[in-house]
Amino acid sequence: MLEPAELRNKFNVNRPTREQLLGYLLDALDEHERSEIERRLVEDEECRVELKCLKAALEPLEALRDEDCDPPFDLAERTSALVFEHADAVAAAAPQLARAGVGGPMPPVAGRWSMADMVVAIGVCAVAALLFFPVISNSRYAAHVTACQNNLRQIGYAVADYSDKVGGGFFPGASSRGNRAFAGIYAPILVEGGYLTDPRVVICPSSHLLQRRAVFRLPTLDEIDLASSTQIVALQDRAGGTYGYSLGAVVDGRYEPPRNLGRNYFALMSDRPLLYGEPVVNAPHWGRGLNLLYEDGHVAFGEAQLEYADQDDPFRNRRGLVEAGVDENDAVIGQSVASPFRFISQGIRPAQD
Amino acid sequence: MRTEKVTVKELVEPSGDYREVAVLTDEELLLEYRQSGDRSCFSELVQRYERELFNYLRRYLRDSQAAEDVFQATFLLIHLKCQQFEEGRRFRPWLYAVATNAAIDAQRRDRRHRAVSLDRMGSKPSHEKSRPAEMLVSDDLDPPSMVTRKENRALVQAAMQSLTEQMRTVVHLVYYQGLKYREAADILNVPVGTVKSRLHTAIQKLHECWNRPNSGTSST
Numbered sequence: 001m002l003e004p005a006e007l008r009n010k011f012n013v014n015r016p017t018r019e020q021l022l023g024y025l026l027d028a029l030d031e032h033e034r035s036e037i038e039r040r041l042v043e044d045e046e047c048r049v050e051l052k053c054l055k056a057a058l059e060p061l062e063a064l065r066d067e068d069c070d071p072p073f074d075l076a077e078r079t080s081a082l083v084f085e086h087a088d089a090v091a092a093a094a095p096q097l098a099r100a101g102v103g104g105p106m107p108p109v110a111g112r113w114s115m116a117d118m119v120v121a122i123g124v125c126a127v128a129a130l131l132f133f134p135v136i137s138n139s140r141y142a143a144h145v146t147a148c149q150n151n152l153r154q155i156g157y158a159v160a161d162y163s164d165k166v167g168g169g170f171f172p173g174a175s176s177r178g179n180r181a182f183a184g185i186y187a188p189i190l191v192e193g194g195y196l197t198d199p200r201v202v203i204c205p206s207s208h209l210l211q212r213r214a215v216f217r218l219p220t221l222d223e224i225d226l227a228s229s230t231q232i233v234a235l236q237d238r239a240g241g242t243y244g245y246s247l248g249a250v251v252d253g254r255y256e257p258p259r260n261l262g263r264n265y266f267a268l269m270s271d272r273p274l275l276y277g278e279p280v281v282n283a284p285h286w287g288r289g290l291n292l293l294y295e296d297g298h299v300a301f302g303e304a305q306l307e308y309a310d311q312d313d314p315f316r317n318r319r320g321l322v323e324a325g326v327d328e329n330d331a332v333i334g335q336s337v338a339s340p341f342r343f344i345s346q347g348i349r350p351a352q353d
Numbered sequence: 354m355r356t357e358k359v360t361v362k363e364l365v366e367p368s369g370d371y372r373e374v375a376v377l378t379d380e381e382l383l384l385e386y387r388q389s390g391d392r393s394c395f396s397e398l399v400q401r402y403e404r405e406l407f408n409y410l411r412r413y414l415r416d417s418q419a420a421e422d423v424f425q426a427t428f429l430l431i432h433l434k435c436q437q438f439e440e441g442r443r444f445r446p447w448l449y450a451v452a453t454n455a456a457i458d459a460q461r462r463d464r465r466h467r468a469v470s471l472d473r474m475g476s477k478p479s480h481e482k483s484r485p486a487e488m489l490v491s492d493d494l495d496p497p498s499m500v501t502r503k504e505n506r507a508l509v510q511a512a513m514q515s516l517t518e519q520m521r522t523v524v525h526l527v528y529y530q531g532l533k534y535r536e537a538a539d540i541l542n543v544p545v546g547t548v549k550s551r552l553h554t555a556i557q558k559l560h561e562c563w564n565r566p567n568s569g570t571s572s573t
Contacts, residue, residue, distance in 0.1 A: 017549075018553055019549035019550060019552070019553045020549075022549075022552060022553055022556060023527075023534050023549065023552075026527055026528055026531070027531065027533075028527050028531075028532065028533050028534045028537070028552075029533070029534065030533065030534075030535060054556070057556055057559075057560045058528070058556065060505065060508075060509050060512075060559070060563050061509060061524070061528055061529075061559070063502070063505045063506045063508075063509045064412060064506060064509055064510065064513070064529070065529065068404075068408045069408065069411075070404065071403050071404055071407035071408075071421075071424075072407075072417070072421055075403055075407060075421060075424060075425075076396070076399045076400045076403040077396075078425070079399050079403075079424060079425045079428050080392070080395060080396040080399050080428075082425055082428075082429065083395065083399075083428055083429050083432045084392055084395075086429060086432070087432065122433070123433075126429065126430070126433055141418060288417075288418070
């Protein structure tokens, strides 16, 4: 004689549906439904097999889960600020509404706005704001890209000027060792040499550093030279602003800062390059791409980079490292703090130390 | 949802006792904001959902900037609609309902906008593979694994796009965001049975998609 559980299984009595099993797998069921399914799973082999199949069917979806990333810098703070600005603007525009609080209706007064009028007006404003979000955000994005390109052009003029006047054909660049052995040294050199009048151009308008642009200050060369080993990293990180800069190259066994050969394909500097493993969403300009300044002074954004990306990755040398290029045609742009050599063991003779 | 981050801001209860904002539930925070206008309560809510909601929107809209905009629009709507929040209801499904509707609206507007704009800069996630920034990202995986993972992701993304918007929304809410059937039904304003069947059909379709002979992804 069959046991009750076996009878139920044999005649599919109360057997969980696939929807329920799916809900069980995803923890989407209410407590009582979940307990019921757990009980059935203990009794029913077929249920367990079905559950296993469903679990396998869901596995590919995990591929999208690992896309999770950190939200953009200060998103929560900016959102709160936006909402409170809106609340303040409404309160300022409608003192009677603010006095009435958000609850209770306000008796209509002849010749003045009623509570209902205000609510409708606010609703219209909110809808209009939401309606124009894509347009506004795309304009903001395009404006930031253009302003960033202008920054890079200004720096491009400055480095070209430097290479003509004092660099002997070389752009300013990192030393191979010591406190000045980092990409961002170009900025203090340009500012102190009088080639760059406004040091704030080293900050991309899409960067969160822009909020501190008014108080932003580049470290001086003296500060860099005299910094202790504990202070230097912070200075190096700040010195290049938000841009990445060329790490120079090893030419005939000697390290050289970037040379001005006027090449229209050789990238000299760019928006902040991503670190190893850093998610794309952290890339400048809302993760959409970055601007690059080339040796001949032109600046390009986005797809323009793809043309040479197949030939030479401007952010890695041919060994795949963020270090000085392996020859003068190997462009490598590093973040401000990046050093031309992570390990001083190649027996390179510094050219300009 | 709780956050491990403890804010220093405190609330004074009628009894004179202090309560940290971080120990309040989401519902208590919203009600407190509605009643007293205490902005730290609202900010705490935004903080708590910053990562979760942003990633939901990013996955849903497949565009980081659009996700950022809709995230901000969502909380603006939460502020505007906080009077409509019913005591006794849970905040999270309500937030997702507002965010999902805002995302759907944004998608519709974006479609319209794209139809008339000729000078919009390349921004869509379908172009993501060709974005130079992506080419700069390096993972710890070896190159073949990276390629496989990227291909799998693209296939799953394509399979997701083959679903109807209704099905896709259910997958996002229940699978990725871990909401209960009942909560998803509340958000979408449909019966629980509809959510169950949409999800089941969606999974079946996805399974068919990535088990086609020319599909590189296998679920087994």
